[in-house]
Amino acid sequence: MSKGLPKRSENYSEWYNEIVKRAELAENSAVRGCMVIKPYGFAIWEKMQRALDDMFKETGHQNAYFPLFVPKSFLEKEEEHASGFAKECAVVTHYRLKTNPNGKGLIVDENAKLEEELIVRPTSEAVIWNAYKGWIQSWRDLPLLINQWANVVRWEMRTRIFLRTTEFLWQEGHTAHATKDEAVEETNKMLGVYATFAEEWMALPVIKGAKTENERFAGAEDTLCIEGLMQDGKALQCGTSHFLGQNFAKSFDVQFVNKENQLEYVWGTSWGVSTRLMGALIMAHSDDQGLVLPPKLAPIQVVIVPIYRAEEDLAKITKRIEPVVKELKSKGISVKYDDDDKYKPGYKFAEYELRGVPVRLGIGMRDLENGTIEVARRDTLSKEPRSIEGIVEYIETLLDKIQSNIYQKAFKFREENTFKVDTWEEFQTQIETGGFILAHWDGTSETEEKIKAETKATIRCIPFDEEKESGNCVYTGEPSKQRVVFARAY
RNA sequence: CGGGGCGUAGCACAGCCUGGUAGUGCGCACGGUUUGGGACCGUGAGGUCGCAAGUUCGAAUCUUGCCGCCCCGACCA
Numbered sequence: 001m002s003k004g005l006p007k008r009s010e011n012y013s014e015w016y017n018e019i020v021k022r023a024e025l026a027e028n029s030a031v032r033g034c035m036v037i038k039p040y041g042f043a044i045w046e047k048m049q050r051a052l053d054d055m056f057k058e059t060g061h062q063n064a065y066f067p068l069f070v071p072k073s074f075l076e077k078e079e080e081h082a083s084g085f086a087k088e089c090a091v092v093t094h095y096r097l098k099t100n101p102n103g104k105g106l107i108v109d110e111n112a113k114l115e116e117e118l119i120v121r122p123t124s125e126a127v128i129w130n131a132y133k134g135w136i137q138s139w140r141d142l143p144l145l146i147n148q149w150a151n152v153v154r155w156e157m158r159t160r161i162f163l164r165t166t167e168f169l170w171q172e173g174h175t176a177h178a179t180k181d182e183a184v185e186e187t188n189k190m191l192g193v194y195a196t197f198a199e200e201w202m203a204l205p206v207i208k209g210a211k212t213e214n215e216r217f218a219g220a221e222d223t224l225c226i227e228g229l230m231q232d233g234k235a236l237q238c239g240t241s242h243f244l245g246q247n248f249a250k251s252f253d254v255q256f257v258n259k260e261n262q263l264e265y266v267w268g269t270s271w272g273v274s275t276r277l278m279g280a281l282i283m284a285h286s287d288d289q290g291l292v293l294p295p296k297l298a299p300i301q302v303v304i305v306p307i308y309r310a311e312e313d314l315a316k317i318t319k320r321i322e323p324v325v326k327e328l329k330s331k332g333i334s335v336k337y338d339d340d341d342k343y344k345p346g347y348k349f350a351e352y353e354l355r356g357v358p359v360r361l362g363i364g365m366r367d368l369e370n371g372t373i374e375v376a377r378r379d380t381l382s383k384e385p386r387s388i389e390g391i392v393e394y395i396e397t398l399l400d401k402i403q404s405n406i407y408q409k410a411f412k413f414r415e416e417n418t419f420k421v422d423t424w425e426e427f428q429t430q431i432e433t434g435g436f437i438l439a440h441w442d443g444t445s446e447t448e449e450k451i452k453a454e455t456k457a458t459i460r461c462i463p464f465d466e467e468k469e470s471g472n473c474v475y476t477g478e479p480s481k482q483r484v485v486f487a488r489a490y
Numbered sequence: 491c492g493g494g495g496c497g498u499a500g501c502a503c504a505g506c507c508u509g510g511u512a513g514u515g516c517g518c519a520c521g522g523u524u525u526g527g528g529a530c531c532g533u534g535a536g537g538u539c540g541c542a543a544g545u546u547c548g549a550a551u552c553u554u555g556c557c558g559c560c561c562c563g564a565c566c567a
Contacts, residue, residue, distance in 0.1 A: 013561075028559085088566075123567095157491080157565055164566065217567095225567095237567060276567055307526050346527040353527095364526055374526080456563095490567095 005354075007288050012232040013160075019282055020161050023291045023355050026278075033159040033166030040355065041278065043299035045169070048277060049149065051201050051296070052171060055193050061145040061173060066127045068151075069118035074126040078251040081125060084218020088155040090120040120153040125219065125244075125270060128174045129252040136176060136266060139258050143186070144176040162279035163236070163490050170274035176249070176266040178258065183267035184222075187243040190271040191224045194239035202277065203294040203407035204228050204284045205414050206238055207436070207485055209461025214445050220270075221245035227460040227485065229414045230283040233434015235460045235487035238280050244268035279490075284410050291356030292378055294406050295399040302328060302335040302395060303357045307345045307364030314339060317363055320388075327392045333399065353378060358402050359395060363388075379405050420483070427474050427486075431455045437486040438463075440471040442478035451475055451486070460485045 005022065006014040020026055025041030037045065053063070069092065076082045096112030099105070121127065128146070136144060153167050173190060177183040191208055198206045206226035216223040220242035228238045249255070249265040258264050285292040295301050304325065306317040318339060328335040336357075338348055345362065352360055362374035362383075373391055376383035379402050386394060417435030421427045430437055441447060441459065452458050461484070468482045 017560090032558090152567095154566075156567095158563085168567075170567080240567070272567075274567055305526095309525060341525095344525050344527090344529065346525085346529080348528085349526095350528045362526065366526075 005288055005290060008231060015288070016279075016283060017161065019286055019291060025282070025291075026161055028161060031166075033156065035161050035165050037169075037275070040299060044281070044293070044297055045275060045278060047297045047299065048197075048201070049171070052193075052197055052273065053149075055197060056147050056171075056173065059145075059189060059193060061147045061175075063148060064146050065148050065150070066124050066131065068121055070121050070124070070126050072117045072119055074130050075119050077126065078219045078248055080247070081219030081251075085122045085154075089122055090153050090155055092118040092120065121150070122152055122154045123270075123272075124148065124150070124152075124172055125174065125248055126252075129248040129254060129268070132174075132176055132266075133252050133254045136254055136256050139178050139256055142176060142178045142256060142266065143182060145173075145186075146175065147171055147173040160279075160490075162282070163276055165275075168275045170272050172270060172272040175269045176254065177268070178256065178264070178266065180245075180267050183245075183269050184243055186269045187222070187224060187241045187271070190269070191226065191239070191241040194241065194271070194273060195226050197273075198226055198228065198238055199407065201294065201296045202281055202284070203296075203403060203410060204238070204280060205407065205411045207461060207463050208465060209463040209485065211240075211461060212445070212448055212459045212484075214448055215458065217242045217270075219244065219247055221247065225461055227436075227487075228280050228284060229417060229436055229487070230280070230490070231413065232283070233417055233488075235436065235485075235489040236276070236280050236283070237460070237489065238277060239271070239273040241271035242269060244270060285406055286356065289381065290354035292406065293356035293358060295358045295403045298356065298358050299334065300336045300352075300355075300357050301333050301399060302359045302361060303348075303352045304335065304337045304361045304363065305345050305348045305352075306337075306339055307362055313365055314341075316365075316368060320368055321363055324388070324391060328395065331392065331396055333395065349376075353381075359398060361391075377402060379409075421474060422471070424474055428455060431457045431486070431488065434488065436460070438466065438483040439474040439486055440480035440482075441484045442473035442476050442480055447473060447475050456488050457486045458489055460487050460489060
């Protein structure tokens with residue numbers, strides 16, 4: 001195995017691909033555009049799932065599961081939705097194979113053609129709203145707050161591991177409400193959940209905002225999003241929350257009887273985050289030594305590497321360290337004592353760095369004599385000897401410190417790469433160096449498209465937390481009420 | 491779908507121009523010495539050279555066709 005990773009500064013996408021492979025997060029599979037998520041990568045995803053799932057439950061949602069297949073007629077019902085997804089759908093047309101009568105192999109049995117094609121879900125609004133029709137009769141059935149963890153398929157032209165794969169894993173929340181206000185509130189609330197998750201768990205600062213009409217989800221009245229900034233200066237959409245209005249309720253005829261005994265269409269929302277977050281996690285924090293994981297999402301938070309020559313020395317080290325391991329575990333810290341004799345310490349150090357383990361402890365005979373242990377931090381790549389007394393408490397606070405340091409670093413990076421731009425010349429120059437550009441926009445799709453055609457920059461969102469400030473569109477000079485966020489994006 | 495690159499051992503690649511015994515490094519197996527930042531020595535295993543056809547006494551190498559992968563763009567979470 002060649003040792004160093006490619007440098008981020010030299011070839012960012014190669015660095016990204018290598019880190020995914022070498023840290024054993026995932027690999028490209030034999031199936032074009034689809035990935036194999038390996039155990040270490042999946043362990044991170046499981047931690048994300050757990051944290052998010054807990055947050056969904058806390059906000060009153062329940063999990064359920066809906067079918068993989070969507071009858072074409074369901075998908076067609078909401079027109080915008082249908083045309084939005086039409087060009088990226090996998091279609092099932094037959095239900096049987098047979099052995100090739102002309103020789104070896106299997107062929108599609110033409111006699112087993114489906115009467116109606118089934119679409120492999122690109123998202124589940126259609127199946128779910130079809131089911132909701134049967135679930136909702138009265139205002140007493142509302143709100144209906146459902147989430148599902150599932151895989152979806154979108155036949156993208158070009159794929160990139162974790163960031164855009166043909167099949168990906170995600171969670172999709174689908175809720176139904178009696179009033180518009182309640183649905184809008186739900187849309188906002190879940191965007192807030194995503195932002196909290198991104199910032200507190202992934203240590204990734206995000207901008208909350210609304211998508212422009214061009215970037216809106218097919219079938220939604222309003223699409224909200226969180227946008228993160230990656231180390232190469234490109235933006236990555238990390239989560240979306242849609243206010244669906246009554247679009248799906250009308251298309252699937254989901255009505256309820258209100259307290260006044262009148263029939264009304266329900267109001268809907270849907271929201272999701274996907275395995276793309278794995279890509280965000282990698283690209284936001286990692287360095288040229290490998291992955292850097294925030295402690296809250298690290299499958300292994302602390303690794304302990306014994307350094308010894310003789311078997312007896314290992315036994316002594318093990319005896320000394322065992323109570324520490326036990327105590328760390330009792331505090332809920334995931335710790336690995338790596339006494340594997342097949343690899344040398346130096347190899348292990350490099351390996352755990354590559355895998356982003358936040359804290360590494362090294363302990364050898366010298367430490368046993370001195371009552372010390374070496375503490376190495378992944379985020380700063382620094383190390384120092386500490387007294388082994390009180391080490392557990394020290395590590396507990398250190399993990400918190402690392403979590404917030406990683407966030408602060410990402411936050412600082414974003415601050416340094418966010419620019420207010422007021423002239424078109426400046427815009428064109430700045431977009432080349434990357435980052436978020438805050439600029440005025442006249443609010444028209446035409447301008448948005450022209451800017452995209454000329455610079456490849458898109459409006460990532462109309463931010464919620466930026467102060468409202470009037471000005472003139474950076475492209476047309478027309479009046480504008482507030483700055484929007486431009487960037488080149490993944 | 492356009493533009494570029496590449497398919498040779500598990501991985502990374504050389505060999506191809508100029509046809510003639512299939513190689514190197516890493517990894518793997520075994521033995522020994524090692525172990526505080528990716529150890530070293532020795533021995534060994536491992537290949538229908540992407541697939542198919544053609545040219546030739548002879549093809550990894552030349553020709554044609556096909557397949558696959560990666561990167562850059564258009565599309566997108």
